[in-house]
Amino acid sequence: MSRLDYKAVEVGARLPERTFPVRRSDLVRYAGASGDFNPIHWNERFAKSVGLPDVIAHGMFTMAEAGRVITDWTGDPGSIVDYAVRFSAPVVVPDDDEGAEITVGGKVKSKNEDGTVTVLLTARSGGAKVLVKATAVVRLP
Amino acid sequence: MAINPDYLGREYPAPETYEVTRGKIREFAEAINDLNPVYLDQASAKAMGYPDVIAPPTFPVILGMAGSALAIADPELGVDFSRVVHGDQSFHYSRPLHAGDVLTTLTRITDIKALGGNELLTLETVAEAADGQHVVTAGMMLVVRGS
Numbered sequence: 001m002s003r004l005d006y007k008a009v010e011v012g013a014r015l016p017e018r019t020f021p022v023r024r025s026d027l028v029r030y031a032g033a034s035g036d037f038n039p040i041h042w043n044e045r046f047a048k049s050v051g052l053p054d055v056i057a058h059g060m061f062t063m064a065e066a067g068r069v070i071t072d073w074t075g076d077p078g079s080i081v082d083y084a085v086r087f088s089a090p091v092v093v094p095d096d097d098e099g100a101e102i103t104v105g106g107k108v109k110s111k112n113e114d115g116t117v118t119v120l121l122t123a124r125s126g127g128a129k130v131l132v133k134a135t136a137v138v139r140l141p
Numbered sequence: 142m143a144i145n146p147d148y149l150g151r152e153y154p155a156p157e158t159y160e161v162t163r164g165k166i167r168e169f170a171e172a173i174n175d176l177n178p179v180y181l182d183q184a185s186a187k188a189m190g191y192p193d194v195i196a197p198p199t200f201p202v203i204l205g206m207a208g209s210a211l212a213i214a215d216p217e218l219g220v221d222f223s224r225v226v227h228g229d230q231s232f233h234y235s236r237p238l239h240a241g242d243v244l245t246t247l248t249r250i251t252d253i254k255a256l257g258g259n260e261l262l263t264l265e266t267v268a269e270a271a272d273g274q275h276v277v278t279a280g281m282m283l284v285v286r287g288s
Contacts, residue, residue, distance in 0.1 A: 033172035059227035064173040084231035
């Protein structure tokens, strides 16, 4: 995998938009791998009992998928210095074979004097913005 | 307010170190459907200058979960876990985590406030390597939804 070069980055450039599927089975597997077994992420009965529309994805699953737009763009996941998001709406995952989709885009906000690059991300699911203030700072060779 | 405001600043050191392993990195990478070779293949990671496979950027949530679980389980803090949703998350890296890292972590309550009928609890988890050098700081804001 080749690494993105700092000199090749232009402010305002868009990162390739990607769409990631999220099904109930993804949430079960993510619960196990991350250790977050909150039942709102796998138990519809429980989710509805606490006022949610249905089972919702782990915010961290969405953050992980959105991060792939950055790491696949830089070619080096170790390039990430800062990565921060705010979860603005839940990703509602129905109990069917298709599940939900998360669509992620990105744009270069700035090239910084310390050799880093700041990227802003957007993420939508089911017509809602699911991440806001989603920002990554990457250090490029 | 159900969350005890006196707990601002309270610290929860992890009772044991966390060892980053190739197997756990693979499990996490597969769970996020990201089969980047730098997570899975030692040779690819070494070719990029890393001592071993590295962990995906959001992997340290595992460390933060462990720390926040200690806080949330603290009955004196007064968090109703069944009403918790994740508000925001951040990671600040000094370097990526790699297999073989043995991390010492400390979680601190950095903010407690009420907002629009909900309560917001902010936790910060700092992870240091065996040599005492900072590796990553994970910030997590939890929303305890009002009933």
